[in-house]
Amino acid sequence: MEVPETFYALVEDTCRDLYIRSLKEIPPDVVDAIRRAAARETKEVAKRIFAAYLESIELGRGRDMIVCQDTGIPIYWVGIGSRLRLDGARLADAIRRGTERATREHPLRSSIVSPLTRENRQTSTGEGIPIIHFNFVPDAATLDVLFMPKGSGSENMSSLKMLVPADGVNGIKRFVLEQVVGAGAKPCPPTIVGIGIGGSSDLCMALAKRATARPLGSPNPDPQFAALEVELFDAINQTGIGPQGLGGDTTALAVHIEAAWTHITCNPVAVNLQCWRAERRRATLSADGKVEFGF
Amino acid sequence: MASFQFNTPLTEADVRQLTIGDCVTLDGVVFGIRDASLMRMLDKGVPCPVDLRGAALLHTAPNVRKLPDGRYEPLCVGTTTSMRMDRFTEALLRDHGVRAILGKGGLSAKSAELMATYGAVYLSVTGGAAAGQTLQTEAIEQVFWEDLMPECLWQFRVKGMGPLTVGIDARGGNLQLDVQREAERKAAEILRKMGVA
Numbered sequence: 491m492e493v494p495e496t497f498y499a500l501v502e503d504t505c506r507d508l509y510i511r512s513l514k515e516i517p518p519d520v521v522d523a524i525r526r527a528a529a530r531e532t533k534e535v536a537k538r539i540f541a542a543y544l545e546s547i548e549l550g551r552g553r554d555m556i557v558c559q560d561t562g563i564p565i566y567w568v569g570i571g572s573r574l575r576l577d578g579a580r581l582a583d584a585i586r587r588g589t590e591r592a593t594r595e596h597p598l599r600s601s602i603v604s605p606l607t608r609e610n611r612q613t614s615t616g617e618g619i620p621i622i623h624f625n626f627v628p629d630a631a632t633l634d635v636l637f638m639p640k641g642s643g644s645e646n647m648s649s650l651k652m653l654v655p656a657d658g659v660n661g662i663k664r665f666v667l668e669q670v671v672g673a674g675a676k677p678c679p680p681t682i683v684g685i686g687i688g689g690s691s692d693l694c695m696a697l698a699k700r701a702t703a704r705p706l707g708s709p710n711p712d713p714q715f716a717a718l719e720v721e722l723f724d725a726i727n728q729t730g731i732g733p734q735g736l737g738g739d740t741t742a743l744a745v746h747i748e749a750a751w752t753h754i755t756c757n758p759v760a761v762n763l764q765c766w767r768a769e770r771r772r773a774t775l776s777a778d779g780k781v782e783f784g785f
Numbered sequence: 786m787a788s789f790q791f792n793t794p795l796t797e798a799d800v801r802q803l804t805i806g807d808c809v810t811l812d813g814v815v816f817g818i819r820d821a822s823l824m825r826m827l828d829k830g831v832p833c834p835v836d837l838r839g840a841a842l843l844h845t846a847p848n849v850r851k852l853p854d855g856r857y858e859p860l861c862v863g864t865t866t867s868m869r870m871d872r873f874t875e876a877l878l879r880d881h882g883v884r885a886i887l888g889k890g891g892l893s894a895k896s897a898e899l900m901a902t903y904g905a906v907y908l909s910v911t912g913g914a915a916a917g918q919t920l921q922t923e924a925i926e927q928v929f930w931e932d933l934m935p936e937c938l939w940q941f942r943v944k945g946m947g948p949l950t951v952g953i954d955a956r957g958g959n960l961q962l963d964v965q966r967e968a969e970r971k972a973a974e975i976l977r978k979m980g981v982a
Contacts, residue, residue, distance in 0.1 A: 533787060535806055537958075542948070543910035549916035558913040559847055559863030561850040568967070599848040599935045608821065643866040643890065643912065656798055660981040674965040676866045676890040716864065725975045726961045729968040734889060734912055736950060738965045765912050 491631055492575040493777045498584040501633070504773045504781055505588025508637040509564060510596050511615075512771040516548040516557060517785040519706040520743070520768045521547055525735075527680060527740035536738030543766060548751030550565070557766055561598045562639030564589050564620035567703065574777060582622055585635075589613075589620045601642070614662070623696070624732070633775040638703055644677035644763040650695050653757040662687060662759045663722065669761040670726050670742070675735020678765035680743045682706065683726060686760035687715075689750035698762035701746035703770050708746070715747045733766070788948075794839025797877060797904040803951045805958035809908055810947030814886065814926070817845040817939030819865060823873045824928060826938075834929045835940065837881040843910070846889035846935040849925065857925045860940065863915025864963035866890040867907070878903035887949060891961025897953045907953035909961070921946045 523548070528540035550557040564586055570576070593600050594612040600612045604621050614620075627634065649669050653661045666685055673681075686697030709716040723745040732738020743766065752758060770783045791799050793813030803809065816835065817910040818826075825831045826843045841917040848861035867888030877883040884905050886892070889912030900906060910918065952960045976982075 504788070514969055538808070538950070539911050542914040542917055546911075546914035546916040548922070553916075554838060555916040555919060556848055556861035557913045557916050559845065559861045560865070560913075561848065597848070597850055599846060601846075601935075612807065612934065641913075646866065646869075663979060663981050664976055667972050667976060671965070671968045674968070675961040676868055678889065718960075721979065725979060728975050729971050732967050734909060734950075735908060735961045735964055736952070737967075739967075761827070765913055 491573055491647065496779065497576065497777060498580050500779060500781065501581060501584040502588040502591065504605035504635065504775060505566070505585050505637070506592040506595065508635065508771045508773055509589060509592035509598070510637065511564050511783070512555060512637055512639050512769045513556045513558070513561065513598070515771070516547045516550060516767050519785070523706050523743045527743065531739050533732060533738045535736045536732045539733040539736060558641065559599065560641040560643065561601045561614065562641045563616055563645065564601065565638045565640055565699070566620060566622045567636040567700070568622060568624050568651070569627045569630070570624060573629070573631040573633045573635060578624070585622055586615055586620060590615055593772050598696065623692055625636055629763060635773065635775070636703060636770060636772045638770045641765050643766040644681060647673040647677045647763045648695070650691055650758065650760045652691060653759055655755065657757055659718070661757065665723055665759050666761055667725055670763070671729055671731070673709065674731060674762060677763040679731055679735055680733055680740045680766050682764040682768050683722070683742050683745045684762040685722070685745065685747045686762070687747060687749040688752040688757070688758060691758060693750055693785060694758040694760040695762065697748035697750060698760035701748040702764035702768070704746045706768065707744045710747050710749070712749070717748055719745045719747050752780050793841050794829055795841060796815055796839060797884065801904055801955050803906050803954050804956070805951050805960040805979070806952050807951040808947065809949045809951060810945050811841055811949065812944055815843045815943050815946065816942045817843050817847065817855040817862070817937050817941060819844050819846055820869060820937050821933045821936035822938045823870055823919055823931070826931060827873050827876045833881065834938065837877070837883050840883050841887060842877065842883055842942070844886070845939065849935070849940065859919055859922045859925055861915050862922045864889050864912055864918070864920045865972045871896055874899050878905050879885040891952050891959065893960060894962060897959040897962070900953050901955050901957045904955050906951055906955055908949035909952035910949060913954045918946065938981070
């Protein structure tokens with residue numbers, strides 16, 4: 491189905507709304523996980539931190555406030571239904587314009603600068619930003635847009651290790667635990683621990699990032715990876731790092747693994763952490779102009 | 786764990802009585818600084834436009850709205866990971882007389898030593914819970930170095946800013962570092978139990 495001319499403006503409006511809403515409405519699965527962690531917490535300082543988390547979540551929804559000051563690096567995963575016919579270049583442009591409009595119209599802090607000159611265009615965009623991942627969905631007639639404003643406290647804790655086959659799964663387990671402990675208080679724990687396993691170096695890192703955008707605690711469909719998720723989740727939560735790294739019973743809200751096959755000589759593992767708010771918003775757009783918002 | 790309320794500017798006596806884990810609220814002026822403003826001030830040697838003696842500095846780059854009269858309205862004032870700015874601790878305490886650094890994630894063992902020497906503390910702000918902190922920000926009184934937006938030097942008027950947790954006291958205590966060291970010790974044990982020698 492060829493999309494109408496108005497579709498690109500709809501994408502632009504939707505991306506503006508996704509950015510603003512994502513900063514104010516923490517996903518319900520994340521809120522539930524924070525509530526559960528707060529309820530079972532035994533340390534006094536950690537209880538105080540969880541109370542502040544829940545207060546800010548409530549202010550976001552109830553009083554239309556931005557929950558965290560970090561407006562992040564704008565990242566979009568765009569699933570194009572195979573029955574849609576559209577101009578991909580115009581689609582990417584509409585996403586960029588929506589990002590810029592959110593920044594100007596709300597207004598939002600522009601967190602994007604040139605890596606060398608540190609110039610900030612005050613648009614939340616720049617060379618290569620926003621980051622847009624396109625994929626194609628068989629038998630679908632909709633455009634699915636998943637948005638994440640990725641904060642830097644957690645993003646700066648990203649790491650990749652090109653392990654070798656002889657390091658085995660144990661090498662992966664060790665690396666993940668060392669990265670989470672090494673990150674300590676800095677990524678705003680409790681975190682969602684995204685793990686990429688396999689692929690090339692670049693794919694491995696992309697898998698780790700995509701893993702952080704999954705609904706909280708949704709298991710990997712492969713039972714072997716799902717078991718590894720559970721094992722690492724339990725291990726990480728025994729470290730005692732706790733909320734804000736001030737000590738406590740919950741260090742990770744979830745551990746998610748995404749995997750790809752790799753080269754015979756390779757055993758890559760990547761870790762991408764997401765902070766406790768785990769902001770993400772989703773919109774599904776139909777060619778007839780209908781938009782459904784979700785998470 | 787005791788609770789304290791202080792008005793700014795802070796005195797050495799104010800901060801010397803604190804112990805890691807204590808709860809603090811602040812009233813008065815808090816200056817917002819971070820990577821770009823600190824690099825301008827301490828790497829490029831541009832004179833600081835405000836007197837930082839007794840100051841509480843917050844690692845932040847807020848979301849703001851510029852009003853028609855040129856002032857700024859705070860939309861979201863939170864904090865950022867302090868460790869990036871760790872190397873500036875010495876100059877801030879020794880040359881500028883800063884008494885409190887506010888941020889998230891903690892500072893190094895070296896910064897804790899400096900805080901014991903000069904009489905200063907690190908107050909841990911609840912990272913990511915900026916909506917609550919924004920309500921404690923009454924006004925943006927002055928903004929310097931607007932070309933660094935959003936990493937300007939901000940002067941905030943705060944009321945009941947907190948609860949802040951004492952992360953580093955002036956006696957050498959460093960809560961985040963203690964927790965991390967303990968986690969490293971536990972991690973070695975956990976890995977052994979997992980059969981990952």
